[in-house]
Amino acid sequence: MIIVTVNDRLGTKAQIPCLASDPVKVFKAMVAARIGRPAHEIMLKRQGERPFKDQLTLEDYGVSNGVQLDLELDTGD
């Protein structure tokens, strides 16, 4: 189990326990449950990189314990 920090740089910061093997989609659902925003509106990315894709797992993005991900609003395009 790893704990990943999600931060939107606007005052919202959440620590989410998960498994490294979780797909990004599931992780988004957990984030959504925590911050109260629908999952399709959440966009996750490492700082300065392209957004995470739902089909891939956190492992694939090299996310490990204590990593911080940026949270942005996904407008769908």
Place this chain on the structure above:
Amino acid sequence: MDLHIEDSNKIRVAMGLKPLPVPGAAPSNAGPVFKDPKQDDDSDDEPASTLETRTAESYDNWMRLQKEADAKAKRDAQKAAIKKARDQALRFRQLEGKGLADEGEDVDTKTWLLQSKKRQKKIEKARKLEEEMAEREREAQAAVAYTAADLKGVKVGHELDEFVDGEEQILVLKDADIIGNDDGEDELEAITLKEKENLKQKLDSKKRKRVYDPNDDEEGQKSILAQYDEEIEGKKRKVFTLDGQGRTVEEAEMAEKESTKSKKGMTFSLDLLKDDNPISDYMDISNIKVRKPKKKSKSTRKKAIENDDIFPVPEVTPPKPIIEEGAMDVDTSKPAPARPRKTVFDQSFVDDDDLQAKIAMQRRQALKNRKKMRPEDLARQLREEDSASPDVMQTTEDADEEPGLVLDETTEFVANLQQKPAERERRKSSQPANDARSMAGSPAADNGDIEMAQSYNEVEDEDERMERPTRSVSADVTTTGLEEEESLTKGLGGALAMLRKRGILKEPASDLNAFYRDRQRFLAEKAKAESSAEIMARQQRERDRNSGKLDQMTPREREDMARKNNNLRDVIEARKTAELFSKEYRPNVTLNYVDEHGRQMNQKEAFKQLSHQFHGKGSGKQKTEKHLAKIEAEKRKLAAPTLDSSQTGMSNAQGVQAKKHRQAGVRLQ
């Protein structure tokens, strides 16, 4: 945290994923069951060999890390707390001890006073002890101290002269050779002096001194080939040894030697030549006795001059006895307070009282004499002056004699104006005599019959006629004060004179005539010599013919002889002519170049013209025009009358004239 996990587990389950492992809860049956790591110690499969096992371990890892972090934080907090407590304790400990107010430990005033004596004693004791200690220390130091006596027999590797007075030098032990053939003695040297020495040596070596210096005037102790001394015997070292008493051993030895050593040479004083120095041509000042004038009179006189409103009366110096002279000298020797400001001016003038007195007396005498002059004399004198004054000619003549007066046209003009009436008067008075003289000299007087025929009236007319030319002549001279200009109407002579006056025609050089005459004489002489030679030749021929010498000869012989004679004669003649030439002939050569306008050219112009001719190419248009303009101007200048004032007014006329005559002068207005 646990709550989150449970929540997220719910979500995960809903999403169809396996739940996260919950730390507190017992491992769920659903998931794979892991063996206890401790039990598995002996098993050969590694704890984290598979992904699954590693994942299972992750929670434990996390927990451990968490714990460690917690423990660390706790420890830090504890440490900080301890440190804080210690600091506080330290701070309070500094404040411990007795304060000023706490001292005396409850001693009341009376006891304190009683104890004061004891306290004083205690203080005294402490001080004494301290002093004793200091003394002992000093003594110990003195015992250890290193004095000049300790330096006895130590060598110093410098010359004594190198140590300048008032300059502190620190001497150190010199580096000794380890293997060396040193005698093992200590030697001192000053580092600064050593450096200086080295530098000097280096500079000397750079100088490239010659081996033999003829100017080097050292006394005879020089050895042969002294320049190799250093190489053979090694460097001579300048060393002196301290003897521990403020002197050097060498010094003492030297003093001893000096006293014993007998002097080699003879001493010879050069002062012998000195005492007959040349005697001065001037008298020695100390021999001259000057009679000092009395100071009192001087001071009063000076005061009078300074006041300036009083007429300076020469004060009569009281007669002084000659015996007093010595006393006077004494008087003058001490400073005189009566005249604080003595100027050179005063001294030079007033010093000579005797002379002043004499001069004053002479003046008085002269004044007396003049007063004696009688009125008749004065009248006569005045009359004489009167008669003298109107005669301007005389005055001008007087003036003429004086050096420095320049007579020019203007002064002449003024003189003539004044002269006129006087002259006329004189002429009137001297008319009869004049007439008589003119009668005697005139052509009219020669043929007397004509005059006889004339009537009285005509005689009168004649008289007038005689007067007229004189008048006209005088008018000729005196109308303007300036000369009339010559004109061409008076013939060739007039023209010549005019040209000369204007400076156009130069005065012919006087020796030009002489040259001409010489040349003529030379030519005549030459001709005479030639003719005489010819005559002689003819005579000789005649003689030969008459003597009958020719008759005996054949015609051929005759011809030969004639030729010989002719040759001989020619030789003689040539020699004579040469003699004549060398004696008399002085050729006078002048090169005159005349240009196409008929002007004389000077050397430069002539060269230019020749050059132009040679190259077939003259000056350009502009230059030619300039040249022509110059010639034109020259012509105009020559043609213009001398006194022409049309160009630049009156002032120019004289300037132009002066220029023509080549005179320098300034016109006085």
